[in-house]
Amino acid sequence: MAEVVQGARVALAAPPKSPSRKRSSPEPEESTTTTDPTTALTTTTTTNTANTSEERPQKKTKLIRRKRRPARPQIDAALLASKPPPQTGTTFNIWYNKWAGGDREDAALSKTKALGRCNVREDSGWTAADKQQSGGGNSQVFCLFFARGICPKGHECTYLHRLPGVHDVMGQAGNSTVDCFGRDKFSDYRDDMGGVGSFLRQNRTLYVGRIHVTDDVEEVVARHFAEWGAIERIRVLTGRGVAFVTYVNEANAQFAKEAMAHQSLDHDEILNVRWATLDPNPLSQKREAQRIEEQAAEAVRRALGEKAVRQIEGRESREEVQARRIESSMGLEGYQAPDAICQLL
Template identity: 40%
Template sequence: AAYTVYEKNWFCSECKHENYARRPRCLRCRAPKVQAPDALVYSKTNEGSKWREALDPSTNKIYYYHIESQETQWERPKEMGAAPHSTGWFGRGQAGHDNSNKYEDLNTKYLARPARKQIEAMPNRNTRMEGANEYNIWYDKYIGDHWDNTKEKDPAEHRCCLETDAGHTKADKIGKANKFFCLHFARGGCARGAGCNYFHRLPTMADELRLGMLHDCFGRERHATDRDDMSGTGNFMRNSRTLYVGGLKSKSMTEDVIMSAFVEWGEVENVNIVHRLAVAFVRYRHRTSAEFAKEAMGNQALEGDEILSIKWAMDDPNPVAKQAAQRADADAVVAMLKSRNISTAPAPFEYPEGYHIQPSKKQKTTDPSTMYPDTNDQYTAALEDDKAAALLSYAVEDDGAAE
């Protein structure tokens, strides 16, 4: 579906300076922005392609099919172009890259060996006795958590290297009793290795379907709203797939550098760099990949001595981006309804004004008469007329007898 919506840069009518679409005034001469009628452009790059999007009802994931050859695949075809700037709830994937089984194949290779101990002993400086202080279930914080002002300002001591650290653990042998991933492994500091009770590998699409929305891939509870600082486990009311990456420096603010650093943890769908603010937004195809990357890249460096600040990205306030996300979700929902043989055509009739559908009630199966709806109200007026006619007939007979 061609639903990409974006806003073009505009040129000042006074000084001819090119300005970003979000600027209400010219950066050079401060002249007001003139609202052009063609400011909104709807991308039509996909109209010539024979590939279409479809939604798998069993996984609620987007896949692609060819309308002529009936070929299906998980990867976004190169002919469809890059994924839209805002894809809403459902991930579309990176165009032209064979990522369907890439991370599953990597996990197969890693699980053929035991997991390595990343450090010799677990540090105890980050431990605390649970229950000693009051716990806020809304923000997932204990009293005193905000006292450490140096948190997330010091560089990370360890870093996870999948090529040397990943492997099978007790979680792979026990079965489905434990289904979460090791948080210390993602941060590069697990001292248990093969004896760990959690997974030491990458999360995949199958893991996301198994975990659900109420917990992240590490087993921590997600909440109804995001924290004020957009850190923590995220919000289960939205499919958090975009990471805010702050603390970038000039030599690391390139798409290739950021892509190579974050694609290690999962399929990256889009990288958007804001040079003016020295930040970037990395969007993954799957939520669990973003959760793993958030912990793995926190306080790490790319190519210099920067300290990355990784948080959850807020929703894009741009109304054009909101429109694109709503259109993307609507297209996916329509595709899901069609896959379940549900008609999307409008009904040929309309209900009367003020009509309310009666709520369904649990009916007894012992009495067959209860299987039918109560239609007594439809005959109330007719019954009243019959009673009045009967009384009138009695009055006529009495008058005849009196004569």
């Protein structure tokens, strides 16, 4: 009994062992590492996809500009050899290249069909004139034989092989004494309203005669003449077989006159293309005068500039008015120029 009590006392006297407060470095646990093969495969795939998206080059849009093709020859040069006219009289006039002294021939029946016809879609292209500097040589002059469809030189031609455009019209606006082919105009029209024309009047209307009249004659005329430029209006006199075609620009009317001379529409007729006389209709004359005024006003606007036009029309902003007043003060403090002087600046 005494031994048991003594053993209990010894057990109570001994202090209990406390856990060690020294922390050891944590060992890597296997739970932190992804051991699931499915999860690992998914993570790897996502990483590869991100790298692929970063390495993939950006999509660029490539602009492909169509290169202009060279102009092709329209006809063989051997076919253009001049032939002596048939003898219709007793004396040959070397100055007019025709016979005289015989029976009077009918000018309408003696017309022959043109040797060729211009195909704008197939025949247009760059020539030697396109390589010349702007304003020099023949860089702004169109080929007359190209318009007639009989130019044998192709891209070697020193004149332009294309239709007149807006820029060509604006470039020739200051020189009204020549046409788009570089030919000098005259002060008055010929008696038959043929030839180059007059520089005293801007004529955009063509007279087209000897038309074969059908039910759809207006559509036929519009289809053939719209090939040479923008048309403003067409008037057809079915009872006479005559049409009046008005173009937007005079240069296109000049080109169409040479391109459709002695040509035919959908039938075998030979067209008589001339310049139209002044329209006696008062409404037409009023419309033409209004167009000339608008054209002159547009030329004045381009010459003065946008800022001056806004000042004249009273459309200036408040900042522009204040800047003009400061400019009119001449750098003098407290001086303010009158409105009459400010408007001159």
